[in-house]
Amino acid sequence: MSLASAFEGGPAFVPYLVAGDPDYSASLSYVEALDDGGADAIELGLPFYFEFVEELDVDASLVCMTYYNLVSRYGESTGPRPFVERAAEVGIEGFVVPDLPVEEAGPLRDACDEFGLDLAFIVAPTTTDDRLQLIRERVSGYVYVQARLGTTGAREDISAQTGHSLERLDGWEIPKAVGFGIGSGDQAERVVQAGADGVIVGSALVEIVGEGIETDAPTTEVSSRLAGKVRELKAGALAGGSSTNRNEHGRTDPTLER
Secondary structure, eight states, rough: OOOOGGGGTTEEEEEETTTTSSSHHHHHHHHHHOOOOOOEEEESOOOHHHHHHHHHSSSEEEEHHHHHHHTTTSSSSSSSSHHHHHHHTTOOEEEEOOSSOOOOOOOHHHHHHHHTTTOOOEOOTTTOOHHHHHHHHHHHHHHEEESSSSSSOOOOOOOOOOHHHHHHHOOOOSOEEEEESOOOOOHHHHEEEEETTTEEEEEHHHHHHHHHHHTTTOOHHHHHHHHHHHHHHHHHHHHHTOOOOOOTSSEEEEEEEE
């Protein structure tokens, strides 16, 4: 099943957490809390705990976000095939590999095709037209639209680069999920109004886990906070999708702050 199916019921919410943070048991509870909150797909950072993925009890699609060195060095032979095969066995449905240039993604694309997994790519505001065309040819599942330049982290504003990046993808049939800097339901709503098919949020959720570590909060309390945050962000995305003030490209025209 393609990751694109996660977007079929309206704007999708895709949260991110690091597998194993702060420990194996708590992390299982935290990822399952994302599912309880209504996540449509879940991005797992560095999930080299394949047994962790096998143990998860979630309905959401699972996406592996990792570095290519881990993918290409897994198993007895070099190359991505053994990692992709094992990922498919445990229930991972796709990959995001930020450090793998699309020009060098042929072997991973082939392995994903062999085992029926998707391969998403990140489109940044600085992505060239030539690279954008190659991404369009090789991407599947969804395209990850980087909302702004700079580092990750929840922000107070929504970058004007978001709308521009989405405009560059007009005509693409694949779902477009925007991430980088989104931390509230209002922001999720505005991003969907700008033309996104889904919203990706990591830092705002990682911060909840971090605060739980700092305060020595019970796992159940942190899980509850995570599920509540997911509900807030998912509700915002759905509100953005229900807007009736659409232009000819399917977008509203909110003011996106710089």
